[in-house]
Every structure is written in structure tokens, then in C-alpha cells.
Amino acid sequence: MSAVPSDRANHRPGIRIDPSGRGVLRLHGDWTLRLLTPQIRAIRQHLRTAPPDARWVLDEVTRLDSFGAVLLWQAWRRAWPADLSLPDDLRALFEEIAASDRQPLPQQGLRTPADHLVLLGRAALHFRDHVLDFVRLFGGIVLDFLHLLRTPQDWPLREISANVFKVGVRAMPVAALVGFLIGVALSYLSALQLRAYGADVFIVNILGLGIIRELGPVLVSVLVAGRSGSAMTAQLGVMRVTEEIDALAAMGVSRSLRLVLPKVIALSIAMPLLVLWTSAMALFGGMVSASLQLGLTYGFFIETLPGVVPLANLYIALSKGFVFGLLIALIACHFGLRVKPNTESLSANTTASVVSAITIVILVDAIFAIATRTIGVPF
Amino acid sequence: MSTPIVDLQGIVTRFGDLLVHDGLELKxxxxxxxxxxxGSGSGKTTLLRHLIGLTAPVSGTVMMFGEPLLSGAQHEQRARRRRFGVLFQQGALFSALNVSQNIAFPLRELRVASQAEIDALVLRKLAMVELEPAHALLMPSELSGGMIKRVALARALALEPELLLLDEPTAGLDPDLSLSFVELIRSLHRRLHLTIVLVTHDIDTLMALSTKVAVLADRKIVSCAPVEETIALDHPFVSRFFKAVIDRRRIAPVAGVQD
Known part of the structure; x- marks a missing residue:
């Protein structure tokens, strides 16, 4: 009786169990991965039900590859069956399987409590490395800057201008859109509350202070960290993978002067301008919304604004923009230079760059809020 | 006569205005x-990419195992692709996976073998390419050039292919390593009854391995014959290609000038 439908013509593998009932398994056909794949379930089923003391007859097996041999070896519970009829040309393959089976494949071990302690320690050291590297990078930039002050002909002006265009000008449309919509949303929500108290005119104070002092710089930072910070990290990372950074060093060109400094200076210049642009757009959005919701005219809004928002707020916003830009660029370059030559490291560092940049910007923003709490608040 | 494993019929490839292959035939x-x-730029790598199915010729048919490579339903095409293994020039190991995961990857994707079987097969493949089980946990970035080629070869062999496509198998290896790699390919060819198509620049590799040499020149395969016949061929590219070896052998003793 045929256990698995057999088809000798195209070498389909199969198992025939002898009708005598003494547990004789006759294998036939090509025991290869390709031909076993379509009927692997049936074959496994038959191998599993084979009695431990079965007689295995492999004389009719036409071809055998390592998958077929491993399949049988596992069915034999990784030992030679007591009763086996095996042609010599197939025996060699089984012997090889048996030989490599003696040395198990090393596995990544499970973690013990001690390992967790080690991991914690490693994480702490890792963090220290990051901090030291970051300080070193910042120090390098400062030294480069001093060097440039003494030798003005070394200024990488082309790179700086290209970077200003890339991180500043190219970011303007998206910054404008986001700013405008946030302004509309903020104004709409505030208007609902203010109208309940009949305090409509204070919408100018709320929008002016909130957007210029807080929301504008933070909003732009998040946008720029996601847009330009990730691009900088990825660019430096890829240059590292393709050994371009090593090539620069081999030519005696300073990587911090040519790659890092232009990015840092460009973003420090572009960020305050972007903050100005985005805040203006957000105020415009708020103004449009206020005129539709509360009937405040544009003229009233614009006239009231300088009165209720002291000029100091604008200076705070611009210095925030400068500091955030500096930080985002430094963080992006720091992670970019840490990329190791593999794809995993590139993606991990790009993610880390964006997340750290946004976190640190918000942290520094809190410090700004505390440090400037007495400046520029009219009441 | 059995059907040829690879049969290229009237292949025409064009990149813009540049005609690369013009009615190319190869069995x-x-x-x-x-x-x-x-010669470089003669379209060897492009031809190999046609064979893998990464690109398709403008006209002509790539027949693999007696069927057009890009015909039939998705699962039929996939099954056909599993019948050949490819060794890319740089190895193309997945850098996020370690050695054993790289070799196991095609087997895992097939969802036929159990974990224990996969482990046993990975061990088997490692032994086949003469690597130690201890190397299984290394990451590709920790491997030397020769080891990358071996792991990539083990991965190409994971699905028990009948045909192996090798792109510059010995490029970037030093002469000693490249000799042992050639030996390895030769012994695998004998033991696994493989058919092999390789692209190479290296004369030593070519002499040691090939049963036939296909010469791609003038946008066609101008000859596909055993090495001796190819050397005797009267074609400018062929005589230049092999003349280099003969010259090198003649120059070698002179090169060691005393001073």
C-alpha cells in the first residue's frame, strides 16, 4: 500500500510502508528540498508515526540533498537506526550530517541577573562616552571657530551657504503651513473661552505671547530636528559607511571644519530666521481666525500687538532659535559620526539623533522659561 | 539531449542609445x-542580472530549467528562483543579521524546515564552506573578505540550488585565499552536482574552474567552448585577454631585477 501518492516519472519523494506490518519503511524518489516542499506535511506525518525499531530502506532514493538527509536524521532522533539499508553513495552525506551534529550551533545565551547588572553598567559607560564625545565635538567646533577668526581665507563659505539654503529656505513652505494651521487652531480654541468672559480683545495678548515666546521656537525646532537633523545624521552616516570621511582625513581635510562646522553655523543662522517666519505665519493664522470668530479687524490686531507683547520677547525667541539650531546641528553631527558601517547602526543613530534633539530642545526650553521668567512679561 | 539549464535566446539589451546585447545566444x-x-562595459554583469531576473532584456527570452524565467504566476516564479543561488560580488550579507541568521534566512522564509532542522542545516552549510560553528554568531562587519565570500556562498547554497551564479567570486581576495575559494567551489560542484555560471576577470580562476568559456564581445557571445579552444580562437579580444597571461609568464623571471 502506498502511504504517500508516488509518482516515479517525475521523482516525487514518498514513503511506502510494507504491508507485512513489521514496520518496514521504503523510501523512494528525490528527497530534495524542492520536491519535498509541496508534500512536506504528509511526509512529516509518516516520519513521525514510524516506530522506533522500524527498518529503513533507502535503496530506491534517487537523489538526496542535505535537507532530505537532515529531515531523516531528525526523524531518527539524531542517531543511526538499528536496522538501515543505505546505499554507499548516500551514506557519506549522513555521515557528514552526523559529524556536524556533534558540535552544536552556538546560540545567543539567555540573560542571567548578573548580565543585567553588566548591561546597566555598560549603558552608564555608554552614556558617559556620548557626553564625552559630545563635549569633544563641541570643543572641536569652538577651536575651529577660533582658527577661522585668525585665518579668514579658510571660511567654508560655499558649504555654509549651501546648508543655509537646504535647512532654511527649503524648510520655509512646510514651516509656513504648520505655523499657519497651529495659529488657526490656537486662536479658535482661545476665542471660544474668551468669548464666554467677554474678554475678546485679550486674544491678541494670548496669541502674541504664546506664539512668539514659546510656541514658535519649539515648533520650528521639532520640525527642523525631524527634517534637517535626521538628514544631517544620515548624510554623515552614509559618508562614514562609504569611507568618504576617511578619504577626507587622508587628504588632510579637517572633517569638523568641512562637514560639521558648516552645518552648525548654517543651522544657527537659519533657525532664528525660521522662527521669525513661522511665528509670523502662526500670528497671521491666528489673526485670520480671530477676525472670523470674534470679528476683530486685522488693523486692530496689528496695532495692539506691539503694545501687549514687549520687544524683549522677540529677542528671547531669536536667541532660543539660535541655541536650538546649534544644539540640533551638534546632536545630528554627533550621532552621524558615530554610525558604524552597517545598515542597522545607520537607522538606530538617525532615530537617536531626532529623539535626542527634540528632548534636549524641550529641556533647554524649560531652562529658558525659568531663566527669563522676569523678562518681557507685561503684567 | 536534456534541456539546457540556462538558455538565452536572442537577448537584446539597450540603455538609452547604448546597445549592450544584440541578439545574444547562450546555452x-x-x-x-x-x-x-x-571587456569592461561589455555587459557581463547585465547579463548576469538578466539571469537572476533583476532586469529583463528589451527582447529575447531567458529560459531557466526549460521555462522562461519571468513567466507563470507569482508562486511559480518564486519557486523557479529558489532553484538557483547567487553569490554577489560584495557578498550582500544582511548586515543586521549574524552569520547563522544570514544562512538560515532563505530557509526560514520557505517555512518548510523546523528550527532544529534549520540549525542542523546551517551547521552543515558552515562545514561545507569550511567555516567553524564558532563563527555562527559573528556579524558581517566582523568578517574578513574571504569569510564574507564563504558565508555568502553558504547562504546561496541554503536552498539546495541546482544552479549557482557567481559574480566575480575571487575579486578582492588575495591569491592564496582565491585559490582555496576556487578549490572549494570545485569540490562543491563535484559533490552537489551543481551547474555554475560565473563572471570573472581573473585568469587563474577561469583556468582552474571552467569547463567552458563564454566570450562576450561585439554585443554577442562570440564563442562558448572549452578553455583550450577559446585560447586558440582568432578574435582580437580573446587574444588580448589571454595574451596578458602568456606575457605575464614570460615577464615574471625578468621582473626580479637585482640592484
């Missing part, structure tokens, strides 16, 4: 090791 019989040679 590879079961058990052959065919070396593809040709």
Missing part, C-alpha cells in the same frame, strides 16, 4: 561550469 548544459568573460 548552459547541466553540470557545466561556464565562465563569462568580456
Amino acid at each position: 548552459v548544459e547541466r553540470g557545466d561550469i561556464v565562465s563569462l568573460i568580456g
